[in-house]
Amino acid sequence: MTCRLLRIVLRVPTNPGLVVGDGEDLPFSDLNQQDEKQLQELALEERQTMVQKINMLYSELFQSLVPKEKYDKNDVLLEVTSGRTTGGDICQQFTREIFDMYQNYSSYKNWKFELLNYTPADYGGLHHAAARISGDSVYKHLKYEGGIHRVQRIPEVGLSSRMQRIHTGTMSVIVLPQPDEVDVKIDPKDLRIDTFRAKGAGGQHVNTTDSAVRLVHVPTGLVVECQQERSQIKNKEIALRVLRARLYQQIIEKDKCQQQSTRKLQVGTRAQSERIRTYNFTQDRVTDHRIAYEVRDIKEFLCGEKHLDQLIQRLLHSADEEAITEFLDENLKSAK
Numbered sequence: 001m002t003c004r005l006l007r008i009v010l011r012v013p014t015n016p017g018l019v020v021g022d023g024e025d026l027p028f029s030d031l032n033q034q035d036e037k038q039l040q041e042l043a044l045e046e047r048q049t050m051v052q053k054i055n056m057l058y059s060e061l062f063q064s065l066v067p068k069e070k071y072d073k074n075d076v077l078l079e080v081t082s083g084r085t086t087g088g089d090i091c092q093q094f095t096r097e098i099f100d101m102y103q104n105y106s107s108y109k110n111w112k113f114e115l116l117n118y119t120p121a122d123y124g125g126l127h128h129a130a131a132r133i134s135g136d137s138v139y140k141h142l143k144y145e146g147g148i149h150r151v152q153r154i155p156e157v158g159l160s161s162r163m164q165r166i167h168t169g170t171m172s173v174i175v176l177p178q179p180d181e182v183d184v185k186i187d188p189k190d191l192r193i194d195t196f197r198a199k200g201a202g203g204q205h206v207n208t209t210d211s212a213v214r215l216v217h218v219p220t221g222l223v224v225e226c227q228q229e230r231s232q233i234k235n236k237e238i239a240l241r242v243l244r245a246r247l248y249q250q251i252i253e254k255d256k257c258q259q260q261s262t263r264k265l266q267v268g269t270r271a272q273s274e275r276i277r278t279y280n281f282t283q284d285r286v287t288d289h290r291i292a293y294e295v296r297d298i299k300e301f302l303c304g305e306k307h308l309d310q311l312i313q314r315l316l317h318s319a320d321e322e323a324i325t326e327f328l329d330e331n332l333k334s335a336k
Contacts, residue, residue: 065324065327066320066323066324069140069143071139071143071177071252072137072139072140072143073136073137073139073140074138074139074177074178074179075132075133075134075135075138075139075177075178076132076133076138076139076142076143076175076176076177076178077116077130077131077132077174077175077176077177077178077241077242077245078102078130078131078132078133078142078145078173078174078175078176079128079129079130079173079174079176080095080098080099080102080126080128080129080130080171080172080173080174081095081127081128081171081172081174082094082095082121082125082126082127082128082169082171083148083169083170083171083172084169084170089121089122089123089125089155090151090153090155090167090169091125091151091169091170091171092121092122092123092125092126092127093123093124093125093126093155094149094151094153094169094171094279095125095126095127095128095129095171096121096124096125096126097302098149098171098173098302099126099129099131100302100304101301101302101303101304101308102131102133102142102145102304103131103304104303104304104305105304105305105308105309106133106135106304107304108304108305108309109135109136109138109141109309110135110136111133111134111135111136111138112133112134112135113131113132113133114131114132114133114134115129115130115131115228116130116131116132116226116228116238116241116242117129117130117226117227117228117238117242118130118228130242132178132241134178139175139177139178140316141312141316142175142312143175143177144276144290144312144315144316144319145173145175145276145312146173146174146175146276147172147173147274147275147276147277148170148171148172148274148275148276149170149171149172149173149275149276149277149278149279150168150169150170150275150277150278150279151168151169151170151171151278151279151281152166152167152168152278152279152280152281152282153166153167153279153280153281153282154166154167154281154282155167166282170275176245176246176248176249177245177248177249177252178241178245178248179244179245179248184244184247184248184251186217186240186243186244186247190217190218190219191215191216191217191218192215192216192218193213193214193215193216193236194213194214194215194216195210195211195212195213195214195232196210196212196214197209197210197211197212198211198212198227209232210232211227211229211230211231211232211235212225212226212227212232212235213225213226213227213232213235213236213239214239215236215239215240215243217243217247220247220250222243222246222247224239224242224243224246225239226238226239226242275289276288276289276290277289279298279301279302280298281298284296284297284298285298286298286301286307286311288311288314288315290315290318291314291315291318293311293314295307295310295311
């Protein structure tokens with residue numbers, strides 16, 4: 001019946017005097033206008049249903065071909081650090097805005113956002129901050145946010161605002177998959193633990209107790225500090241968590257080097273040092289340089305909701321296409 005209705009509708013425009021069914025010719029006059037309209041509506045509904053099914057099957061086939069990333073389901077450690085410019089306050093203010101954006105995005109995705117470290121700067125800015133984000137496929141969605149984010153704007157506050165000209169600054173984002181304790185084991189003998197007095201905000205414990213903790217992983221030289229909490233024990237726990245994530249990242253880098261991947265969007269040390277996105281406030285435009293994608297309305301983008309999610313979905317789709325291309329190229333080479 002469905003096929004018959006489709007054939008009827010498809011033939012009406014090209015042969016208005018005749019309606020063709022399953023081998024039988026029906027005079028057009030036998031169908032009144034109401035019947036014809038109903039047939040067309042039924043056919044269009046069927047067509048839309050079939051198109052949706054085809055698109056769904058295509059999407060499922062596409063996803064089945066994409067090589068699965070080992071760490072996509074992991075939680076993440078997200079770190080932001082302000083860059084340097086002639087007006088350092090512009091970088092620090094921008095760093096706070098980006099950190100707030102990811103916090104809002106975590107709420108938008110129903111993820112848990114746990115603040116680990118927060119070092120404020122003057123004029124409401126931010127020097128450095130770190131957070132653990134946990135939930136459904138967090139690393140999958142945030143892994144392409146790591147890199148250098150550039151801002152172009154006329155500062156509204158701070159020393160730079162006096163000049164009333166466009167300033168350019170940067171900040172960096174690092175996204176590390178958070179391992180389970182079984183993934184990374186740290187031998188206590190490999191750690192040097194230093195304690196010192198906290199320097200930031202925090203109440204009466206500042207400069208009165210050695211609550212801040214510095215961990216040095218002797219074999220790798222990695223150094224982690226934490227002075228977020230009033231308790232030395234809690235600061236040590238947070239520092240260990242960050243250290244474990246950084247050691248885990250080294251394992252991932254080694255793994256990826258062995259795979260010898262050539263993807264442009266590959267996450268790793270190279271990507272973390274590249275400029276990935278520019279936020280031009282004077283033109284009210286966000287540009288992602290990796291996929292040449294532009295978003296208007298910076299304020300809405302920095303809310304960390306629909307606009308950011310749409311960009312992240314485009315990045316994921318682009319990365320999937322590259323992964324399939326690489327997969328097919330490798331198979332063609334091996335077949336020769």
